[in-house]
Amino acid sequence: MTKPSFVCFSTACPPYSVSTCVCVYVFCAAIPSAPRNVISSVNETSLSLEWEEPEDTGGRGDLVYNVMCKKCLRDRSPCTRCDDNVDIAPRRLGMRQRKVVVRNLQAHTRYSFEVQAVNGVSGKNPSSPNYSTVNITTNQAAPSAVPTVHLMRSTADTLNLSWLPPEKPNGVILDYEIKYKERGQVMTHTVTSQHSSAKVEGLRPATAYVVQVRARTVAGYGRYSNPMDFSTNLHSDPQKSVQDRLPLIIGSASAGVVVVVALVVIAVVCLKKQRSGSELEYTEKLQQYISPGVKVYIDPFTYEDPNDAVHEFAKEIDISCVKIEEVIGAGEFGEVCRGRLKQAGRREMVVAIKTLKAGYTERQRRDFLAEASIMGQFDHPNVIRLEGVLTRSCPVLIITEFMENGALDSFLRLNDGRFTMTQLVGMLRGIASGMKYLSDMNYVHRDLAARNILVNSNLVCKVSDFGLSRFLDDTSADPTYTSSLVSHIRVVFIIKSDKKS
Incomplete structure (x- = not known):
């Protein structure tokens, strides 16, 4: 709070005059408090931030804001300053507006933003400016630009083109768009190709064309390649060149x-x-080759009270923040629902909600919440993300991110024949990445199957189902859910570990 004070200024007087002292009423200014209610909205690799004015402006009218960007690694080491290519508009420092847009962030990366409130007194105060912090994780981004386009062959009415894939595809390439026009003309034409080559037909003989190519993923189109000039031939049967x-x-x-x-x-x-031996032997062999020095998974059942593990690894959410919309399936412990989660300082988001059925025993409650204790320890783009738990409500709830396309096994059956081999390999690669992360954490999934892999709207596959109370047996396994490719991943991990040793 500002406090008034009286200050006397003595002025130099002319000769033969009387010296006087004039008292002026002065306010003591202070640094402002932190901005309030910072709201973030992530769109692929872009971010918008909005906030409200501080509760205490410091008694001055020159209030401005600074936005500081930090990139955080997944091993929970200290965050570092963002690269210079991260664009914050309208600017980073000295803004009077209470909204910025951040672009050129990296995909699937965690960031921390500090919104500072400063005034003319802040620079003279030894303490740091007051600020509010918001942490976000970026989503999948559009692909980078196609590096360059080559002319393979030309005839009087065709151009055979080839190009390299983007250096940063940021996902599975669905197709390419080829844009071309006659040199000097405004009208453009486009064709698409499923591969990194295309034959453009219906052209005019002996004519120069300007060609550009861009890639498309589920996140949208990337940037076009630099314009390239290619010419058709005068005759329909040109001599072959070195190309x-x-x-x-x-x-x-x-x-x-x-x-x-x-x-x-x-x-x-x-x-x-x-390979022979029991699942336990496989687990012991896998853990034997785990690289030392990495973050290690902690079994919640090693706690004297498993409820302590839930409170340590999972965030407790207030029931007023959760809205259940509809039932979308059934789990081992109860129903699985789709709903919405609205928390202070964050945009409303669609979530999946697991419920614990009525009449549960204390053991069932412990086993149900153990899955949350496990998920809360993981942070990887190919492992299902835990949003929080509700242990003080009835029923008990587990809140996770919502995966629009559901389980991988049913998703592939419904879309049989619609995906290219490249897309399928990309999905499998995501599963392998998630399993490698779990392996590095010293965690053994025990039930890796297509039914336990979830797929989101961007075709990103994420490992799920971490209930330790379930053990595989010959009578409960359903062969229709088993993916032979996915099941080979466990063997690949052992081979890789053997080579490292």
Whole structure:
């Protein structure tokens, strides 16, 4: 709070005059308090921040705001200053507006933003400005620009083009868009291609064309490549140039890659068949080769009271923040619902809600909440994210991120034949990345199957179902849910660990 004080200023007087002292009523200014109610909204790799004026402005009218960006690693080490290419508009420092837009963030990365309130007194105060903090994680981003486009062959009315994939696809490439126009003309034409090559037809002979290519993922189109000039030939049967040999070279290289992949798959299958022993032996062998020095998973059942583990690893959410909309399935302990979560300082989001059925025993409640204690320890884009728990309500709830496309097994059956091999391999790669993360955490999933992999609207696959109370047996397993490719991942981890040792 500001406090008034009286200050006397003595002025130099002319000769033969009387010296006087004039008292002036002065306010003592202070630094402002922190901005209030900071709200964040993430859109792929962009972010908008809004906030309200501080409760105490410090008694001055020169209040401005600073926005500080920090990038945080997943091993919970101290956050570091963002790169200079991160764009904060209208600017980072000295803003009178209470809203900024942040662009050029990295995909699937955690950031921390400090919104500071400062005035003319802040620079003279030894303490740091007061600020509010908001933590966000970016989503999948559009692909980067296609590096360059090559002319493979041209005729009087066609151009055979080829290009390299984007350096940062940020997901599975769905297709490419080729934009072309006659040099000097305004009208453009577009065609699409599922591969990194295309044949543009219906062109005019002996005409120069400007060509650009961009890639598309589920996150949208990336930037176009730099414009390239290519010309059609005057005659329909031109002589072949050195570039004509490129398709043969690329085809030979692709065939070699296919052979190598096939050999690796055969080796994995053979090792799986030779593998013997119980699931416990597999677990012990896997943990034997875990790299030291990494964050280690803590079993919630090692706590004297498992409820302590829930409170340590899972955030307690107030019941007023949760709204259940509809039942979308059934779990082992109760129903699975879709709903909405609205917390202070955050935008409303769609979530999945697991409920504990009425009439539960204390053991069932413990086992139900143990899954939350496990999920709360993980932070990876290919592992289901825990939003929080409600242990003081009835029924008891577990809140997780919502995966629009549901379980992988049913999703693939409903969309049989609609995905390219590249998309399927991309999905499998995401599963492998999530499982490697769990392996590095010294956690053994025990029930990796297609039914326990969830798929979101961006075709990102995430490992889920961490209930330790379930153990596999021959009578409960449903072979229709089993993915032979996914089941090989466990063997790959052992092979990789053996090589490291």
